[in-house]
Amino acid sequence: MSAVKSHLVFRPSARASLLLHRRSALTGALLLGLLVLLMVASACLGQTYVSPGDVWHTLGTGTGPHELVVNELRVPRILVGALVGAALGLSGALVQSVTRNPLASPDVIGVGHGAAAATVVALATGVVASPGALPLVSVAGGLAAAALVYVLAWRRGMQASRFVLTGVGIGVALGAVVQLYLADSELEAAEQVKLWLTGSLNGRGYEQAGPLAVVLVASVPALVWASWALRTLGLDADTAAGLGVRVDRVRLGLTGLGVVLAAVATGAAGPIGFVALASPQLARRITRTAQLPLFNSALTGAVVLVGADLAARTLLPPLEIPVGALTSLVGGPYLLWLLGRRSAVR
Numbered sequence: 001m002s003a004v005k006s007h008l009v010f011r012p013s014a015r016a017s018l019l020l021h022r023r024s025a026l027t028g029a030l031l032l033g034l035l036v037l038l039m040v041a042s043a044c045l046g047q048t049y050v051s052p053g054d055v056w057h058t059l060g061t062g063t064g065p066h067e068l069v070v071n072e073l074r075v076p077r078i079l080v081g082a083l084v085g086a087a088l089g090l091s092g093a094l095v096q097s098v099t100r101n102p103l104a105s106p107d108v109i110g111v112g113h114g115a116a117a118a119t120v121v122a123l124a125t126g127v128v129a130s131p132g133a134l135p136l137v138s139v140a141g142g143l144a145a146a147a148l149v150y151v152l153a154w155r156r157g158m159q160a161s162r163f164v165l166t167g168v169g170i171g172v173a174l175g176a177v178v179q180l181y182l183a184d185s186e187l188e189a190a191e192q193v194k195l196w197l198t199g200s201l202n203g204r205g206y207e208q209a210g211p212l213a214v215v216l217v218a219s220v221p222a223l224v225w226a227s228w229a230l231r232t233l234g235l236d237a238d239t240a241a242g243l244g245v246r247v248d249r250v251r252l253g254l255t256g257l258g259v260v261l262a263a264v265a266t267g268a269a270g271p272i273g274f275v276a277l278a279s280p281q282l283a284r285r286i287t288r289t290a291q292l293p294l295f296n297s298a299l300t301g302a303v304v305l306v307g308a309d310l311a312a313r314t315l316l317p318p319l320e321i322p323v324g325a326l327t328s329l330v331g332g333p334y335l336l337w338l339l340g341r342r343s344a345v346r
Contacts, residue, residue, distance in 0.1 A: 024287040024296060031299035038303060039082065042310040043074050047317055076205035080268060081309045081323070082302040083212045084201075085275055087265035089283070089301020090223065092276030093292040094258030097230050098251045101164060105277035106146075106262030109167030112271030113174035114145020115263060120181040120193055135208065135267035142263030145170060150255065199272035199324020201309050208268040215264045222257050223294055229254060230291050272324040274331025275301050275308075 043055045050058075050066045058070040092105045106112065118141020121127075127137075146167075153159075153166040178197070182190050229250050262276060279301035280292045286300075287293050305323065308330070312321040 024289055024293050027283075027287045027293075028296050028299060031296060031303055035082065035299060035303050035306065038306045038310060039078050042078050042081075042306060042313075043070060045310065045314055046074065072205075076209060077201050077203075077309070078306060079206075079209045080204040080212070081201050081306045083209055083216060084265045084269045084272065085279075085302035085305030086298040087212060087216060087261040087301070088272065088276040088305070089279035089297040089299070090219075090294060091258040091262035091265070092278075092301070093280035093283070093294050093297035094226060094230075094254050094261075095276075096280050097233065097292050098254050098258075099164060101161070102281050103277075104164050104167075105274075106142075106258060106266075107271070107273055107276060108164060108171070109259075110145040110149050110170040110174060111142040111259055111262045112266055112273070113171040113178075114148075115139070115142040115266040116197055116271060117141055117174040117177045118144070119196065120178050120185075123193065124181055124185065135211075137267075138270075139263045139267040142266050143259060145174060146255075146259040146263070150252070195322070196270045198322035199270040199327070200322040201269055202320060202322070204269060212264055212268050215261070219257065219261065222253075226254055226257060227294055230294075270324060272305065273328040274334065275305055275327055278331060278334055279304055 040052055040055070044050050044052055046069070048066075048069050050070060054064065054066055055070055058064045058066050059075065062071060088106070095106055095109065096102055096104050115138035119138050121141075122137045149163065149167045149170050152170070153163040155162065178193075182193060185193070233247070233250060233254075265272075280297040282304075283296040283300040284292050287296055305327070308326050309323045312323045312326045315321065
């Protein structure tokens with residue numbers, strides 16, 4: 001191992017080496033520790049307080065007076081929150097890196113709107129009668145909406161601003177479909193859809209955490225490739241093409257990976273706004289790296305969502321605020337600040 005200014009170079013063999021950013025590694029360790037603390041606090045706090053020792057005992061033995069609260073209600077929900085937050089953080093970092101626009105996110109390019117529209121259409125037509133099938137429908141809708149945006153925005157290449165604006169337009173149209181359904185549907189069905197549209201971890205468990213964890217683990221090789229590809233895309237398009245990089249194909253691959261992660265996260269918890277938008281920018285400001293850091297963006301997303309869910313459960317007891325409503329409430333001022341900052345820079 002040797003040091004190169006702000007980086008560490010690991011050489012496990014003569015043919016292999018790994019370049020590690022010092023501040024990014026330290027930030028990752030701190031974020032991971034903060035995430036563990038938030039997860040423990042979330043398992044302990046609520047209408048019923050459970051001490052950390054009792055939480056550990058209940059998790060280890062699977063029995064005890066707090067088995068229902070810890071093992072059935074809180075821990076599965078915390079795991080879903082951490083996984084959804086990580087997936088949204090990664091997705092936001094990928095989309096923003098491709099578009100080179102901090103205002104771009106899966107929410108903006110229509111993934112959440114597509115998932116919502118597909119859900120309400122499936123309910124309205126009777127294609128889906130069981131709520132258990134809704135995650136699959138929402139994933140398919142998110143992927144289809146993103147594909148539609150990409151096709152409509154393509155004009156002999158992909159321009160970032162056109163891609164984002166097309167996504168906004170498609171999102172508005174799909175949002176109108178959702179509003180029409182809510183206006184004409186039965187009260188019970190409308191309430192079910194409204195709850196899902198706000199984005200909530202209430203009632204989420206291992207059934208949602210399992211598929212999401214599988215997708216994240218399966219995405220690791222693609223994310224390793226993405227970290228290399230993002231360094232190349234940090235150059236201008238002509239320079240990257242001169243180095244032999246097929247820029248449009250790389251952008252498509254990175255965007256597709258980001259959309260898949262966002263769609264699966266939306267299927268697990270509903271559309272949760274601003275986590276994908278804010279997490280990569282927060283991670284970049286903390287680590288002070290040239291590119292958006294994927295690993296720290298994932299950790300930041302997990303920290304933000306687990307912390308937001310803890311606040312949503314404990315701020316106004318016994319009332320529980322949907323976590324999507326809380327992140328949107330906090331994310332609105334952040335978006336206004338970001339817009340003002342970009343205008344000042346120009």
